[in-house]
Amino acid sequence: MGEVNFRNVMKRFDDGTVAVNDLNFDIEEGEFLVLVGPSGCGKSTSLRMVAGLEAISGGEILIDGEAVNGLTPRERDIAMVFQTYALYPHMTVEQNMGFPLRMAGVSADEKAKRVRAAASVLDLEVLLNRYPRELSGGQRQRVAMGRAIVREPRVFLMDEPLSNLDAKLRVQMRGEIARLQRELGTTTLYVTHDQVEAMTLGDRVAVMHDGILQQLAPPGELYKSPETVFVAGFIGSPPMNLCRATIVEEGGGLAAKFGTFSLSVDPSSIEKYPLVRERIGKDVVLGTRPECFSIATEELPENKHIVAKVDMVEMLGAEALVYLPTDAEQIDSSMTFGNGAARKVASADVQHLSLVARIAPKTVPSHGETVSLGYEADSMHFFDIETGHALR
Amino acid sequence: MSVTHTSPNTTMTSLRRRSPPWYRKWLGGPLRQAMVWLPLAALVLWTMGPFLISLSVSFKQPAQVFADPGIIPAEPTLDAYARVIDRPGFQKALWNSIVIAFGSLILTLIVGVPAAYAFARFRFRGRHLLLLFSLLPMLAPKVGLMFPLFLLAVELGAFDSRLFLIFVFTGMLLPLAVWLLVGFFQAIPRELEEAAAVDGATQFATIRTVILPLAIPALITVAVLAFREAWNEFELVLALTQTADSRTLPYELFLMQDATGIADYPIQNAFALLTIVPLVLVYLRIERYVAEGLLSGAVK
Amino acid sequence: MAEGDPSTDMASATRIVGWQHPWIAYLSSAPAMIIVAVVLAFPVLFAAVQSLYDISPLSQESPFIGFGNYIDVFSEPSFWSSLWRTGIFVFGVIALGLTLSIIFAFALNRVVSGLRFIRGLAILPYIVSSVAAALMFRTMFNSEFGFPNQVLEFMGFGAVPWLSNGVYAMIVVIIAQVWTDLPLALLFILGGLQTIDDQLTEAALVDGATGLRSAIYISIPLIAPQITLATVWLSFKAVTSLGTVLALTGGGPGEATQLLTLEMVRLGFDEYETGTAMALVIIIFVLNAALTLFYLGLQRKFGTK
Numbered sequence: 001m002g003e004v005n006f007r008n009v010m011k012r013f014d015d016g017t018v019a020v021n022d023l024n025f026d027i028e029e030g031e032f033l034v035l036v037g038p039s040g041c042g043k044s045t046s047l048r049m050v051a052g053l054e055a056i057s058g059g060e061i062l063i064d065g066e067a068v069n070g071l072t073p074r075e076r077d078i079a080m081v082f083q084t085y086a087l088y089p090h091m092t093v094e095q096n097m098g099f100p101l102r103m104a105g106v107s108a109d110e111k112a113k114r115v116r117a118a119a120s121v122l123d124l125e126v127l128l129n130r131y132p133r134e135l136s137g138g139q140r141q142r143v144a145m146g147r148a149i150v151r152e153p154r155v156f157l158m159d160e161p162l163s164n165l166d167a168k169l170r171v172q173m174r175g176e177i178a179r180l181q182r183e184l185g186t187t188t189l190y191v192t193h194d195q196v197e198a199m200t201l202g203d204r205v206a207v208m209h210d211g212i213l214q215q216l217a218p219p220g221e222l223y224k225s226p227e228t229v230f231v232a233g234f235i236g237s238p239p240m241n242l243c244r245a246t247i248v249e250e251g252g253g254l255a256a257k258f259g260t261f262s263l264s265v266d267p268s269s270i271e272k273y274p275l276v277r278e279r280i281g282k283d284v285v286l287g288t289r290p291e292c293f294s295i296a297t298e299e300l301p302e303n304k305h306i307v308a309k310v311d312m313v314e315m316l317g318a319e320a321l322v323y324l325p326t327d328a329e330q331i332d333s334s335m336t337f338g339n340g341a342a343r344k345v346a347s348a349d350v351q352h353l354s355l356v357a358r359i360a361p362k363t364v365p366s367h368g369e370t371v372s373l374g375y376e377a378d379s380m381h382f383f384d385i386e387t388g389h390a391l392r
Numbered sequence: 393m394s395v396t397h398t399s400p401n402t403t404m405t406s407l408r409r410r411s412p413p414w415y416r417k418w419l420g421g422p423l424r425q426a427m428v429w430l431p432l433a434a435l436v437l438w439t440m441g442p443f444l445i446s447l448s449v450s451f452k453q454p455a456q457v458f459a460d461p462g463i464i465p466a467e468p469t470l471d472a473y474a475r476v477i478d479r480p481g482f483q484k485a486l487w488n489s490i491v492i493a494f495g496s497l498i499l500t501l502i503v504g505v506p507a508a509y510a511f512a513r514f515r516f517r518g519r520h521l522l523l524l525f526s527l528l529p530m531l532a533p534k535v536g537l538m539f540p541l542f543l544l545a546v547e548l549g550a551f552d553s554r555l556f557l558i559f560v561f562t563g564m565l566l567p568l569a570v571w572l573l574v575g576f577f578q579a580i581p582r583e584l585e586e587a588a589a590v591d592g593a594t595q596f597a598t599i600r601t602v603i604l605p606l607a608i609p610a611l612i613t614v615a616v617l618a619f620r621e622a623w624n625e626f627e628l629v630l631a632l633t634q635t636a637d638s639r640t641l642p643y644e645l646f647l648m649q650d651a652t653g654i655a656d657y658p659i660q661n662a663f664a665l666l667t668i669v670p671l672v673l674v675y676l677r678i679e680r681y682v683a684e685g686l687l688s689g690a691v692k
Numbered sequence: 693m694a695e696g697d698p699s700t701d702m703a704s705a706t707r708i709v710g711w712q713h714p715w716i717a718y719l720s721s722a723p724a725m726i727i728v729a730v731v732l733a734f735p736v737l738f739a740a741v742q743s744l745y746d747i748s749p750l751s752q753e754s755p756f757i758g759f760g761n762y763i764d765v766f767s768e769p770s771f772w773s774s775l776w777r778t779g780i781f782v783f784g785v786i787a788l789g790l791t792l793s794i795i796f797a798f799a800l801n802r803v804v805s806g807l808r809f810i811r812g813l814a815i816l817p818y819i820v821s822s823v824a825a826a827l828m829f830r831t832m833f834n835s836e837f838g839f840p841n842q843v844l845e846f847m848g849f850g851a852v853p854w855l856s857n858g859v860y861a862m863i864v865v866i867i868a869q870v871w872t873d874l875p876l877a878l879l880f881i882l883g884g885l886q887t888i889d890d891q892l893t894e895a896a897l898v899d900g901a902t903g904l905r906s907a908i909y910i911s912i913p914l915i916a917p918q919i920t921l922a923t924v925w926l927s928f929k930a931v932t933s934l935g936t937v938l939a940l941t942g943g944g945p946g947e948a949t950q951l952l953t954l955e956m957v958r959l960g961f962d963e964y965e966t967g968t969a970m971a972l973v974i975i976i977f978v979l980n981a982a983l984t985l986f987y988l989g990l991q992r993k994f995g996t997k
Contacts, residue, residue: 052709053586072710073589086587090605099601103592147591157590431799432810438792439813442828442871445839449831461837503727506720514717515705526724529732533932533980535953536973539960540735540742563731566724585706595711624821626935631961642823646939649827657831664824671819676812 002154002187003029003064004050010058011045011211019045021211023059027155027189032181034190034202037234038334042211044159047191051080051157063154074103079148083160085140087132093119093143094128100151118150121180138169145177149184156181156188162197174200195235199223207231210336225272225381229388232287232381233333238321243328243353244385245286247279255303256286256380258353259328264303266377273382275391284391285331287381290321293357295365296372305374310365311354320364324355324373337388443665450661457657472658476666484636485644488554489623489667492640495558496622497615500565504614505607507566508573509599513585523574530567538631545632552634560632561622569614576610577603612678623671641667736977743970754967761971771972773947774955777862778931781951782983784866785930786923789877792870793922797881798907811882818875822935829868830855830940858948861941865949869936873929877922884918885911920991927983931976952976 004027011020020042027033035043048054050061052073060067068076079100087096094115101111119125122142132140141161148156161177162170178201181188192198198205199219206216207230215227226232232240245258247265254265254276270276276284296305308324330353357373365371382391449457451468460466476482510516511523541560542551550556580603588598604611626642633639639647645663649655706712743761747754765771800811817825832838833854841851854860888911912919934953937943943950952972960969 051586051590053589054707055709055712070709072594073586073708074592074594076590077592078590080587080590082583082587084581084583086581086583088584088587088602099588099593100591102601103588103594103597147587151592428799428802431795432803432807435796435799435814436810438796438871438874439816441839442825442832443816445832446828458837461842463839503723507724510717510721513706514712514714516714516717519717522721522725525733526721526728529728529736531980532732532736533928533976535932535934535956536739536977537732537735538934539956539966539969539973540738541731542961543742543966544730544735544738559727560731563727566728567732570724582706586708589708589711595708595716620819624819626821626823626939630935642821642935645821645827646823649939655830657834660827661831664827667824668820672816675816675819 001029001064003027003062004155004187004189005062005065006046006059007062008059009046009049009056009061011042011049011054012057019211020049023213025206025213025216027187030185030187032178032188032190032201032203034192034198034205035208036192036195036198036202036205037208037214039193041208043191043193043208046208047157047159047189050076050155050189051078052076077153078155078157079151079153080157080159081141081144081148081161083163085132085144085161085164087140087143087147089132092129092131093124093135093146096132096143097124097128097146097150100147104151114150115146118146121149122146137165138173141165141173142176145180149180149186152186154187156186156190158188158190160192161190163192163194170197177201195237199235207234209234209334225390226287227390229285229287229331229333229337229383232383236289238290238356238358239333240287240289240381241353241355242285242287242331242333243326244283244331245328246283247276247281249280250303254280256284256382258286259326261306261308261326261328262303263306263375263380264377265380268378269380269382272378273380273391275384276382279382279391283385285383285385285388287383288355288375289379290356290358292376292379293322293359293373294375295359295363296374297363300372300374304377305372306355307370307372308355309370310367313364313367315361315364318361319358320361322357322359322365322371324357324371326353326355328353328355330354331385337386446661446665449657450665452658454656454658472662473666475659476663479648481636481644481648482641482663482666485639485641488638489640492554492557492561493619493622495554496561496565497618499558499562500569500618501611501615503562504566504569504573505604505611508570509577509603511570512574512577523570526570527567530571534564534625534627538627541628542631551632552638554638557629557632557638557640558622560628561618561625564625564628565614565618565621568617572614573607573610576607580606616674616678619674620671623667739970739973742967743974745967747966747970757967761967762975764968765971765975770947770950770955771952774950774952777948777950778952780862781866781869781933781949782927782930784862785869785873786926788866789870789874789926790919790922793874793877793881794912794919796874796878797885798911800878800882801885814878815875817872820872822872822933823939825868825872826936826939829864829871833864855941856945858945861945861948865937865940868940869930869933870926872936873926877926880918880922880925881915884915888914916991916994920987923987924984927987928980931980931983952979 006023006025009020009023010018012018023042023046035046037043045054049056050063050068052068052071052075056069060069062068063076063078088099091099097115097118098111101114106114115128116125119128122145124139124142124146127135127139127143132143135143141164144161148158158177162173165173174197177190190201192201199222202219204216204218205222207214207222209228209230215222215231217227222231222235226235226240229242233242243258245256248255248257248262250262250264253267254270255262256265265276306324308326310322311325312323314321314323330351332351383389384391444463448463448465450472451465451470452460453467453469453471456465456467507526511519511526545551545553545556548556550559584602584606585598588602589595593601623640624642625640626646629640629643630646633643636644645660645667648663649660744756744758745754746757746760796814800814803810820828833840835841835851835853835855838854840854845851852860854864892910892914932953933951934957937949937951937954938957941949943954953976956969956972956976959965959972
């Protein structure tokens with residue numbers, strides 16, 4: 001019970017904007033799947049189409065093999081937690097939580113029993129006679145969760161349920177949601193714009209951008225092998241350094257030249273991105289993780305390190321972020337790739353990459369110092385500069 | 393903190409402490425007080441004066457009105473009230489007023505709520521046009537409608553009928569009612585409705601269990617305005633009724649002026665006050681709604 | 693929902709699947725539409741059409757005569773005299789009504805919360821029917837025992853024949869009309885005053901403006917829209933006033949308070965001159981609309997936006 005399939009799902013609003021385009025993926029039974037992306041990427045719309053709060057313009061959504069396109073929310077047997085919680089202000093906590101059961105025609109005894117059970121799971125027993133306005137933000141959030149679990153639906157839908165909480169409470173509730181979902185084993189589709197939430201909660205994470213699914217994978221894989229420039233730029237904090245680079249042959253191997261810098265490409269990276277071999281003499285998008293840089297303590301061969309002057313240092317305690325100006329062209333991961341518009345930016349508009357390196361605090365250089373940075377050779381990422389897709 | 397006695401130096405200090413500025417003292421001065429209290433006293437006198445005089449006269453005997461013109465009656469009596477209540481015309485008119493006012497109130501809500509909900513939540517072809525159509529007549533003055541409605545009533549055989557009056561009063565208040573309710577329904581967060589939908593409620597159940605309970609303040613406002621409209625309306629009753637079977641209190645009061653011959657002031661004022669009392673009783677409990685409803689309704 | 697998602701920037705229309713059947717919307721708005729059409733829209737159109745026909749009780753036929761009824765109305769001296777009286781009446785109501793509502797609103801705006809009930813009192817006349825109000829004013833302005841005359845006599849003046857003298861009767865009618873319609877005008881202006889930032893008036897005080905000056909130069913220009921609204925309201929009610937005058941003076945003494953509306957009643961209900969009465973109805977409509985546009989024009993010209 002609780003399998004959800006998106007089949008070529010499309011959403012076009014009345015004003016003609018396409019919010020979701022050709023969405024295809026499956027949520028397995030009992031899975032916790034997180035839809036993540038920047039605001040306006042279509043993730044909320046996708047969730048609302050599952051709920052039946054938004055009509056599906058094209059394609060099909062199936063729940064347990066049945067197309068639900070024409071079904072009202074009532075007929076879909078789902079539960080949803082809203083960003084604003086959407087608690088009924090004129091009902092007590094007990095009445096709020098009992099509302100789905102009341103609508104399902106459950107008997108009063110049974111209803112009271114199930115509400116109490118849900119309340120005890122969520123630690124809400126003492127609040128049952130309160131009204132929503134008498135609750136704190138965290139309590140309201142729990143009531144909203146309670147209202148969702150009380151009816152034992154096929155699917156939980158959660159639309160940014162934590163974004164109205166302060167940072168500390170958010171972390172706490174995040175843990176609670178994860179625990180609850182594990183215990184109940186109910187299929188869950190969770191929407192957020194927060195990549196940390198996505199990475200910590202999801203069995204799998206679906207990254208969306210511009211109404212298109214960029215990649216659907218377990219969190220570790222998203223980080224290790226991003227499928228598109230967008231995912232590369234979106235997952236990870238601070239984000240990956242993305243710049244235009246030219247692939248050149250050098251000393252029997254390959255090297256990526258970006259601006260005045262050059263780093264040799266390790267065979268293991270070529271193995272991960274085999275298409276790089278076909279791009280010799282051509283431009284690609286090069287991605288480097290800030291945490292893969294380190295201050296070189298010994299003399300490194302050319303092509304194994306870059307030398308630059310430190311522009312700014314942010315000391316974060318356990319680590320430090322070092323910013324180094326480069327003359328390589330920065331690639332904006334949030335732009336739209338693949339619509340045929342060749343990436344030929346007028347030279348005046350070129351943004352230069354300010355390379356970020358995340359290094360141990362012991363070796364932090366000071367502002368204005370020239371440093372030599374080594375890079376873990378096997379963790380370079382390459383993307384097609386036209387389509388934004390990984391070169392594999 | 394007084395500023396006048398302090399040296400310039402301490403004045404600076406007190407300014408830094410954000411003490412009341414120098415003109416505050418002047419603001420609280422006697423002149424200022426008078427400028428506030430005098431108009432307030434005038435307002436109370438202006439509003440309550442006619443009521444008090446009317447009340448005073450209603451506690452007198454007809455002859456006393458001239459003999460004892462003081463505000464406080466020398467020999468107060470409830471005689472005028474007894475005579476009003478004894479009049480069959482009053483009893484009938486009171487009953488008619490009650491029937492028609494409650495009828496209009498109920499019909500206005502029954503008809504207005506679904507229409508307002510449709511305008512607030514549905515998007516259908518011609519929505520704006522229809523909404524405009526239902527609001528624009530708010531601008532039509534009632535006097536202008538008297539005569540055409542009279543002819544219509546005669547044509548329909550509905551002249552001198554309480555039902556037709558209910559129908560007409562409902563029509564008079566619907567634009568305002570729809571206007572108020574549309575605004576109120578639109579202000580109810582859409583998420584609440586969506587939450588109800590995913591919680592398994594049908595559209596009708598959502599309206600019944602979520603929307604309407606939340607709209608109670610607006611419903612009360614509309615009910616009060618509808619009741620007042622029907623209770624107080626005079627011109628249209630004048631145009632649309634003829635016999636005691638359907639005329640309401642204001643018309644009966646108007647007719648009594650002539651019927652009492654040499655003006656029987658106590659009975660007239662007792663009558664007038666009796667027609668006002670029910671509304672005052674309702675009004676005192678929900679003045680807030682009335683004031684808000686009046687303001688948001690703007691016209692009428 | 694993330695802010696900025698297209699799904700959030702919608703108006704309040706529901707988009708829930710299966711809840712958008714247009715026929716439900718049509719069906720649920722239909723009764724209201726029908727009642728409004730029959731009770732409000734139809735009479736207006738009906739009056740407009742009828743005003744173009746010669747309808748009188750004497751003849752069976754009612755031929756189309758174009759603007760004949762209007763020409764009849766305009767050629768009646770009684771029309772022009774009642775129009776003139778309506779003009780005086782409307783002007784008097786606006787002058788007295790605006791003055792009082794502005795003064796009272798300024799006073800109420802300064803009231804501490806403990807005296808909020810005064811606002812409640814101020815709205816009381818709103819719930820009094822026009823006939824009851826007229827009766828109360830008849831009692832009050834009785835020339836023998838009425839309160840104003842008692843005060844005048846106490847001060848050594850002679851009794852004023854309030855209701856038997858044409859000029860005084862007009863004054864009484866104006867006062868009664870203002871009394872019934874003041875609450876809303878007052879609420880409009882009070883609402884406007886409450887939106888004014890206190891810092892503005894305090895700044896004016898610092899700049900040396902006294903209370904009265906600050907009211908005239910700062911507050912009143914800022915609430916020009918609300919004053920316009922109050923004017924429109926008072927004017928609308930005065931132009932279409934019938935019950936108050938009918939019950940208070942019946943148009944008398946003589947014809948001193950015979951307003952256009954009373955003229956319409958006389959033509960339609962006493963003389964059965966349907967066509968002419970309808971023409972008068974339309975004239976009252978047009979007069980109302982023209983006056984409203986006039987006030988709005990005034991505000992655009994002199995008011996601040």
